[in-house]
Amino acid sequence: MMSNLFEYLQKTNLPLQDEIDFQTVKYNSPFERDSGYDYDLRGFYKKYNTLTPESTNGHLTDEFKTIIHPTFSIESKYYNNQPYAVNWNNNRQPYKRLSEMGIL
Numbered sequence: 373m374m375s376n377l378f379e380y381l382q383k384t385n386l387p388l389q390d391e392i393d394f395q396t397v398k399y400n401s402p403f404e405r406d407s408g409y410d411y412d413l414r415g416f417y418k419k420y421n422t423l424t425p426e427s428t429n430g431h432l433t434d435e436f437k438t439i440i441h442p443t444f445s446i447e448s449k450y451y452n453n454q455p456y457a458v459n460w461n462n463n464r465q466p467y468k469r470l471s472e473m474g475i476l
Contacts, residue, residue, distance in 0.1 A: 383408075383438075384415035397423050402430060412436040415449070434460075
């Protein structure tokens with residue numbers, strides 16, 4: 373049971389000083405109020421040292437979406453052949469596909 377819980381809570385742990393830096397950056401980012409329950413914000417921060425989206429839509433990359441994210445995709449580092457993962461290149465209507473599978 374506990375291992376399944378950890379699968380759903382996939383997150384990056386940061387050393388104390390990095391966590392303090394992360395919290396400062398997060399407070400000054402568009403994600404200040406984002407709980408990060410379905411996205412590994414710390415993982416993104418650790419890799420890119422920012423929480424500023426490069427895209428114009430205000431979203432971070434799929435790379436750190438956890439398996440409980442509504443648009444979890446094959447581009448996530450947590451992808452492990454889950455059948456519900458969106459392949460943006462092959463699925464023109466990913467939300468419809470997820471809802472048909474009873475996931476969204």
